Amino acid sequence: MNRARLIIFNAALGPLDYRVPEGMHVEPGSVVVAPLGPRQIVGIVWEAERLPASEVPEAKLRPLVGPLPVPPLKSELRRLIEWTADYYCAPIAAVARMVLASGGALRGPATMTEYRLSGGMPERMTPQREAAIEALDGEQATIRELAGMAGVSEGVLRGLVNQGVLEPVEVDCDRPYPPARADFAAPKLSPAQAEVAKRFVSAVEARRFAPFLLDGVTGSGKTECYLEAVAKGLEMGRQTLVLLPEIALTEAFLRRFEDRFGVPPVVWHSSLKSTERRRAWRSIAAGQAQVVVGARSALFLPYANLGLIVVDEAHEISFKQDDGVRYNARDVAVMRARFEQIPVVLASATPALESLQMAESGVYERLVLEDRYGGARLPDIDTIDLTEEKPERGRWLAPRLVAQMEARLARGEQSLLFLNRRGYAPLTLCRNCGFRFECPNCTAWLVEHRFSQRLACHHCGHETAPPPACPECGELDCLVACGPGVERIADEVAEILPEARVAVVTSDTVNSPERAAEFVARAESGAIDVIVGTQLVTKGFHFPELTLVGVVDADLGLEGGDLRAAERTYQQVAQVAGRAGRGEKPGEVLIQTRHPAAPVIAALAAGDRDAFYAAETEARRQAGAPPFGRWAAIIVSSEDEAEAREAAHHIGDARPDVADVAILGPAPAPLALLRGRYRYRFLLNARRSAQVQDVIRDWLEALKFPQGVRVSVDIDPYSFV
Known part of the structure; x- marks a missing residue:
């Protein structure tokens, strides 16, 4: 090559051509240093025919400075970058940047x-x-x-x-990780587990694309099944990637992995130190990292010899990124497996409707584990109608739930209370004048956190101390907390059961793998009687003495404009219910609700998942919603409200008239002000056959916007705020 086309990490400039000096060797995928004005920048060499750019005469090309001491990105990874940029309407440079996630790793041995x-x-x-x-x-x-x-x-x-x-x-900096041993501690599998594990192992051996949906009830031993495929990968010298939805879950998984293979896997998440990121990145690129466990960003690392991808808790919405490149790691994982020609396992007790539909249509192979491992029974589930069994005045737990908690405490067993709302109370107002504390940067109420003595916005992070007097009327000692958060429920438990040892588990209190490990150790040792937690406790944890789960407000997730509200509520409640009775002792789940006849609540109480999914599938089919139709969102924002509104109407005036694509909006977003930016939204509802990305690109590329306006596209959105 005497000419190289580069992706550089400046989306405004696009790809640029450079001259390759005589004697310098670069190839597609090489990571290089190139001049740009007076600076030197990092870029990735790309196939010119796959990346259109304006032709520059040979004589005007500036020479490359040189390649960096890292392996070239494989063609399979380059194709994944192209696909992700195309599907999610994102700049290819923004996707490629995720691959080079550790700047220190590019500098070579040190x-x-x-x-x-x-x-x-x-x-x-x-x-x-x-x-x-x-x-x-x-x-x-x-x-x-x-x-x-x-x-x-x-x-x-x-x-x-x-x-x-x-x-x-x-x-x-790049010392090797201790090797894992496939035969370190082989588990004893049930016949059903052994059948599933055998299917995974044969797929790893076959070295071809094979997407699986592992659909097993909570406590059925799904992890043990796919770890057998990991073991086969270790024997074959292939790398494995396991994606987890929460950093807090990592610690429990690491311990299970170490028990099975003798050493912990390589970890990748945002809390790593820069030196740890560098070491992991270079080990992955060199093919030395055998098994990588990480958050969604681990999906774009440059694996040298990938042989298997596992997406655990594959239904989780935290696999969808809501800023920057708005990709869904579950779906991109399937595409990476396809490009790499390897198997991919999506494991869940409550699969997403889209995944079930792919299995129904024969695209995914569905493997089912119907029973809990070791003879443990699924818990008994019952509802508490809060319109009839009312909690005492000023309290949030119904008498029947309190009585069951008292019984568990007397027997030395554990209880878990689930409420997906952080803090003490979601709203603080003045009882004298009605003033409500709102975030100055977002159209959202400030949430009271009594542990930290702060009023906080959960959208932008703004915090302030609760004032002694109302800012509006000046009245002293007049502020009232409205509604419950987990801290308030924990206070109520302390009043009702003063001898109980209570742990509050949220992303505020368990915000690192170390704190997660500390919480797990306390729970397993019996140092906690009652766990009060948000969705963080709905998955991944296994406490044999936990026999009671109380869902404080099952209706909470059904409020608002979430188009997947019923499915998400079913998944969260079913997952948290699955924490009960995982040992030898039977479990019980009590669901507090004001709408016991609502289809999702009735399905949970009856334990009839199939009936719920069938009804939800039919409702989606009638509405043309995913997986039977396509959704896409366009979000327009500016720090100037008039500018945002004008830009949104400018886009609306230019909307295309395309068959099979309905364009709704513009309308102010439910969170019309977010992090200091005023926001308007469009929602596109299209038939599956419509090329909705092409429609959006043709529509928006012809328009010009003021410098302060941002226009972002969200394909397959999960958030509608």
Whole structure:
């Protein structure tokens, strides 16, 4: 090659051509450094015929600086990048950027200096030094990372280095991970599990695309089944990727993996230190990382020899990214498996309707586990009609649920209360003048958090301290908390059962793998009697002594304009119900509701999943909703309300008239102000045969917008706010 076309990470410029100096070797997929104005930038060499760009005469081309010391991106990954950009109407540079997620990994082999406690003590002890020494016991990292862990300045730690309290350690940035052993501790599978595992193993051996839907009830041992396929991949020298929906679930999975294979897998998520990201990225690209467990971004890493993809809890909406490139990791995982010609397993106790429809049509092979492992029974489920069995005044738990909790406490068993609402109360208002605390950046109420003594917005992160007086009328001690959050339910439990040990489990309290591990250890050791949690507790946890689940407000998820509300409610309640009775003791689930006759609540109470899915499928078919139709959203935003409104109407005036595509809007978004930007939305409802991405591209590419206006496209949206 004497000419190279590059994807560079500036969407405004598009692809650029460069001259390849004599003696320099680059190929499609090479990661290179190139000049751009006075700067040097990173780019990826791409096939010119697949990436149109304006032709530049040979004489005007600037020379490449040189390739970076990382393997070229494989053609299968390049095709995935192209497909993702095309399907989700995203700039190809934005998708490619996700592959190079660790800038430090591109610099080649290196060593670095980390620090750890030496065991010595400083000549003069200060409160900051004492706090640092206590916090850093057993830790080893850079000065900057240690300062973050200890909550002190880097200067404090450098003082400890000078006094020998912290000692330097030279480490290889890319030291290999200890190898996993396929035969370390083979499990005893039930006949049903063995049949499913055998199917997965043969698919890994066949080395061809095979999409599976593993549909098993909670506690049926789905993980053990797909770990047998992982073991086969290890024997064959192939890499495996396991996607999990929540970082908090990682710790429990790591322990199960280590019990099975002798060592933990390689982990990838946003909480990793930069040095850990670098090491993982380079090990993955070199083919040395055998098994990677991560959040959705792990899907775009440059695996050298991928042999299997598993998407655990595949129904989870957290696999859908709601900003930047708005992709669904579940669907992109299937496409990556197709490009790589490998099997992919979507595992869930409550599969998405789209996945079930793909199985129904024969695209996915559906494998079913109908029974819990080891003879454990599914829990008994009953509803509590809150219009008849009313909680005491000022309380939120009905007498029957309270009585069952008291019985469990007396027997030394555990209870779990589920309410998908963080904080103490969703609204705080003044009882004197009716003033409501709203976020200045979003059309949302501020949520009271009593643990942290803050009023917080769950959309933009704005926080403020609760004032002593109403900001509107100046009245003192007049603020009232309206409605319950998990903190308020925990307070109620403490009043009703003062001897009970209560744990609140939300993304605020369990916000790292370490805190998740601490919570699991306390629950398993019997140090917790009652768990009060949000959707974080609905999946992945296995506590044998947990025999009662109470759903505090099953109607909560049915409110608002969520077009998948019934399905999402069914999944959440069924998943949290599945935490009960996973050991030898039978479980019970009590669902508090004001609408016991609602189809989704009735289906949950009857344990009739098939009836619910059949009714929901028919309703979707009649509405032309996914999986029988297509949805797409266009979101217009600006910091200036008039500018956002004008841009939205400008788009609306240019709307195309296309058969099989209905265009609704523009309308103010339900969250009309979000993070300081005013927002308008369009919703497109199309037949499956319609090329809705082409319609959107042709429509929007012809329009020009002011610099302050952002227009984003969301294909297959899950959020409608």
